[in-house]
Amino acid sequence: MAVPIAAGPGTGGDLDGQSFKPDLERIEIELLLEGIFRHYGFDFRSYAYASIRRRLWKRIEEEGLSSVSALQEKVLHEPEMMEKLLLDLSINVTAMFRDPGFYQTFREHVVPLLRTYPFIRIWHAGCSTGEEVYSMAILLREEGLYERARIYATDINEVVLQRAKAGIFPLERMQEYTENYIRAGGKRSFSEYYTAKYGGALFDQSLTKNVVFSQHNLVTDRSFSEFNVILCRNVLIYFDKTLQSKVHGLFYDSLAMFGVLVLGSKETLRFMAHEDCYQQIAPPEKIFRKVR
Amino acid sequence: MSYSIVAMGTSWGGLAALTKLLAGLPADFRLPVVLVQHRGKDSEGLLGELLQDATPLQVCEAEDKVSLTPGVVYVAPANYHVLIEQGYLSLSIEEPVRFSRPSIDVMFASAADTYLSATIGVVLTGANEDGSRGLAQIAARGGKALVQDPKTAEIPIMPSAAIKAVPSAEVLPLERLAPRLLELSQEPTSARVRRAV
Structure with a gap:
């Protein structure tokens, strides 16, 4: 059967059913990921x-x-190929005020808790290019909490962190972000937060005054502080259950008692060892409070 | 060995078609069904509720790493891709594929590459060509391709594209799809004639 390979959805070039050997391919993939880990230190295993x-x-x-x-031959011998692959493997698709309902619920149910703290430490784990960090900074400012907050925004990938620091996002997405912002309970005019510059939307630099961007690897690095809020939305979905469980251990250890853990809207703590340590605030949003 | 999973994709006109199709499957249907229905990126779980009213099968919106259970219909959540792993589902927010997230192609291809010839792919009504490449992958891995007869589809574009991509697909009117799925679910793979590729 002739199937145009280039037309495939990018999930295996070899479409000949007779010669596809899934078990062999699994060995190849495991070897590649082992090689990347041992040579470059990035752990995708x-x-x-x-x-x-x-x-x-x-x-x-x-x-x-x-x-x-x-691919293994190239990746192991050409660091530039590893750079490319690193960008492929770390999904950097994000949006400002993604899932507006979450931000609305955060305003209603988490902000009142945060008001009781003199100082708020927030960890944004897997922040990618920073859109959600700026979203949270805007929310905190509008709620009068920004001045006493510090956001630690981390990602495995230095390239995306640089883009997050720059705070320049595509102009053509501002309409979508504005709609999200309004539905997220935004209190001002979204356009107040950016100016058209450098061919993009340059965000108000004072929004990152209390943000620390830094490289952190959820798979291999340890906890680096204690936080009142940990946000990690749509990051763990790329991990298998075992690794998810391990990272939840890291989050649990990094969260102060009664601190808040935020996951993506289709993620769950079910079957995780720490499930019983949290209470879900305001379902269906995946906002959990550490209670033991 | 027999079929292990049903992968189903639809777009425009999908709700009516799915309501009819899923109503025709019995409560003890022995395969998990993973479903991509294109819809707005912010639509909530209403689709699942509407389908639940129509079928004796359990319908739920797919959550990350949920285990695949026989007789359960997993609906891809709005704005996420669904990937089929061995025994469970993973979600992803990678770029839309052919303007779609969830993408039928992505879900179908992952089913084909994970469950190989134990996969049944079903393409229903729709106004774009998503699903055709994924269905080709299912067929190429030795799985079963079913397509709603475009003449019985609210919008024939999606099933027509699927038939063009997979000429060997079984083309059936909507009301014949549920009985055929039931038949296939009861058929041991060893009884199938392996067609030379």
Whole structure:
């Protein structure tokens, strides 16, 4: 059967059902990820398999290669190829005020808790290019909490952190972000927060006055402080259950008693060892309070 | 060995078609059904509720890492891709594929690559061509491709594209799809004739 390979959805170039050997390919992928870990220190070994496989194949096809082993040869010998792959493997799709309902609920149910603290420490784990960090900074400012807050925004990827620091986002997305902002309970005019500059929307630099951007690897690094709020939305979905459980241990250890953990709207603590340590605030939003 | 999973995709006109199709499956249907229905990125879980009213199967919105259970219909959440892993689902917010997130192609391809010839892919009514590449992948891995007869589809574009991509697909009118799925779910794979690719 002739199937145009280039037309495939990027999940395996070899569409010939007779020669596709999933078990062999799994060995190749495990070897590649082991090699990347041992040579470069990036640990993707416990990532969810179907999605990492899909992204590896996207890179394989873009490079005109035909197997995972061929990619391994290049990745191990060419650091530039590793750079490219690192960008492929760390999903950097995000938006300002993504899931506006979450921000609305955060205003209603978490902000009153935060008002009782003299100083608020927030960890934004896996902040990518920073859109959600700026969103939270705007929310805190509008609620009068920004001056006593410090946001630690971390990501595994130095390149996206640089973009987050710059605070320049595509102008063409401002309409979408404005709609999100309004539905998130925004209290002002969204356009007050940015100016059109450098071919993009440059965000008010005072929004990052209390933000510390820094590289942190959820898989290999330890806790670095104690926080009142940890935000980690749509990051753990790329991990397998074992690694998710490990990172939840890290979050639990990094969260002050009665602190708040925020996950993406389709993530769950079910079946995690720490499930019983949290109470969900205002379902269906995935906002959990550490209670033991 | 027999079929392990049903992967289903639809767009425009999907709700009516799904209501009819899922109503035709019995409560003891033995395969998990993973469903992508295109919809607005902010739409809430209403689709699942509407479908639940129509079928004896349990319908739930897919959450990350949820285990696949026989006879449960997993609806892809708005604005997330769904990937099928061995025994469970993973979500992703990677870029839309062919303007779609969730993408039928992405879900189908992951089903094909994980469950190989134990996959049944179903394409229903829709106004774009999402699903055709994924269905081709299911067929190429030896799985079963079913397509709603475009003549019985509210919008024929999606099923027509699927048939074009997979000429070997079984094309059935909407009301024949549920009985056919039931038949396939009861059929051991070993009884199937392996067609030369």
